[in-house]
Amino acid sequence: MTNNTPEMPNLSQPEVNGFASTYPSDTRIEWHSHEAHQLIHAISGAMRISARNRLWVLPVSRALWIPAGIEHAIECGGAVAMRTAYLSTAYLSLPTDLRVISVSPLAREVLVRLAEDKDGTLQQTLGDVLVHEIKQSNIEAFSLPLPANKHIALLAEDLRANPASKKTMTEWANELGLSERNLIRRVRGETGMTFREFRRQTRIIVAIERLIDGQPVTSVALDVGFETPSAFINAFRLVTGKTPRQFTNSS
Structure with missing residues (x-):
């Protein structure tokens, strides 16, 4: 594993530093934050990043923008080659919210070159x-809420672990010791979605991770709970704006 301590930019002026690191499968980087803004990108492999009560899935060709000071933790499901840029807070008009963004071929090469630019001549x-590319990039819907309420957290964890489960709201309410009406209200309050929407979003996020691993679309569709591949494709397009094939071709 290559994982030297990254050098932070000078925060008093617009400055950016690149950092390259590789991590073996099942690596976890515990909760931490940085004084600088951070753009995390994997040139190979995929990551899960927890931050601000959300779970962000980060496939190749996407990056996570993390504003300065936000605590986050990183999990590598497989081997990951990471390229990260740290941008000083002196850069103006950058996003103030966490977001997964598309990474253009140009932005990818900039991230790679920044990590290689040891003497800072191209910095x-x-x-x-890079700042221009961040501002112009598309925002991707690759995250899930991590509910704080213990009942909804259990539901969310089970949906991620067993995405094909057919358990109904009534069954969930009975299992959690809540009325169905109370469960509906809590799911909406914790996730901003109906139960149906939250389950669909969870299934698509789990599907993304499996597609990244190279699993066939048809088997992924059935494994995460869709009755037919066409139903999966329609739901995938609704959440991501792409078909599964378009997604895998762009990753």
């Missing part, structure tokens, strides 16, 4: 290009 130029 200012690459930093300006």
Whole structure:
């Protein structure tokens, strides 16, 4: 594993530093934060990142933008080659919220070159290009809420572990010791979604991780609980804006 301590940029002026690291499968980086903004990107492999009560799935060709000071933890399901950029808070008009963004071929090369630019000769130029790419990038819907309520947290954990489960709201309410009406209200309050929407979003996020692993679309569709591949494709497009094939071709 290559994992040297990253050098933070000078926060008093617009500055960006790149960092390259590799992690073996099942690596977990515990909760931490940085004084600088961070853009995390994997040139190979995929990561799960927990932050602000959400679970973010980060496949290849996407990056997670983490504003300065936000605590986060990282899990690597498989081997990951990470390229990270740290941007000083002196850069203006950058996003103030966590978001998964698309990574253009240009942005990917900038992240790679920043990590290689040991003497800093290209730092200012690459930093300006990267800031432009961040502002122009598309926001991707690759996250799930991590509910704080213990009942809804159990439900969410089970949906991730058993996405094909057909358990109904009535069955869940009985299992959790809640009325169905109370459970409906708590799911909406904790996730901002109906139970049906939350289950669909969970299934798609789990499906994304399996597609990243190279599993066939048809088997993924059935494994995460869809009756037919066409139903899966329609739901996948609704959540991500792409078909599974378009997604895998762009990853």
